[in-house]
Amino acid sequence: MSNTLLIAGTDTGAGKTFVTTVLAAYWLKYRTQSSLGIMKPIQSGEGDRELYQKLFTLEQSAEELNPLYFQAPLAPPIAAAKENRSIDLGLVWQTLLKLQKRKDLLLVESLGGLGSPITDELTVADLAGEWRLATILVVPVRLGAIAQAVANVALARQAKINLRGIILNCTQPLTEEEITDLTPSGLIESFTHIPILGCLPYLKESTNLEQLAEVGSNLDWERLL
Template identity: 40%
Template sequence: MQTLFITGTVPNSGKTLLTKILAIYRQTYFSEKSLGIIELIQKEKHENKLLESFLSNSSSNTKIVNCQLPDFETLMSLNDLCSNLLGELWEKLSSLQKELDFVLVEGANSLGSPITKELLISDIVGIWYLPTILIVSVESGALNQVVANIALAVKNKVNVKGIILNCICPLAQEKISNLVPVNLVQSLTHIPVLGILPYIKDTEDTKELLNAASEIDLEFLFY
């Protein structure tokens, strides 16, 4: 896979964290390869810790761009959006795909987020057929969220390659299994669970992020 779209079941499920983990892994073990990161933002521009971190620490063969999507209060018509913003985004993505070895796209909010009065983010990801990873925060109700998101993905032909669970707080393995049973998730969705991210106290600690990367089936993603 040359491009990977990262989305979550809910806005704060861990998309940025997973993007950082995968990017740092590639920078560490594929240092000779170029990397692009596109961040889709669906609110007023904010202080971007991910962008700042990579601009100060990343190698010269990493390129990061962001794209502002309309928020829920300023949704425009499909024609207006397609004539400018979506065309611009596709051009950015196509350009990075041609220029770089690998591109990570961090989605805004979730697959069910509207970007026009007619389209959801899942519609665009499905049309562009981007290989997609769904990250799930391990919490009460997570199983229902996974099933709903995968059902939406199937409806809109989103190419979901795998699911990654994210512990947003310290949890024992038994508690994780009770909240999001891996076998049941795979049985209900027919999508493989590629790993469980442990709780990460310091998300700026490269060593912690690389340790977390070892919990993911990276061969499935990168080899």
């Protein structure tokens, strides 16, 4: 079992934060003897770190939860330039190592999609490959999902990412037939050769920990870890 999972997405709005909260809620409810850490390495604008602090009691500092923060909700190189700051990946790396040593499972939520820039030279995919982070790809259930899945898996392979699987995520209410039509599991697995670990339903109330944990119990945890 790897103790670190990078939750990446096909793009902004895929549902990485939701998937991270589902995984965290499940772990805290059903793996009570094991410790959990959450990390948002770089955040631009408010949102994710604030939600994690609200939902979970984590034995880690705010700086460990989010080592780098920029005010503008833009790609990190642009947000950093607006503040005349550099992106200190050394700080992020050291924080990651510290949390890995202390936690049985560390969930790392990436920004944007695998192709999103972290610096002027590196994308999320580059970093995931170089840092050898086991990765879960979140694919939103909507028209175009098949093409997004295929393109992002190709990018993951190019960057030599250890891609554990795909989690489908309903960002709006959908019927089973609509989910099957928009994201046919067999077809996506046939094109990508990557297993689909489950499909998360749309939840109107996404801060109910009991509900989040229950949803998480339907995922394929053996392949996740």
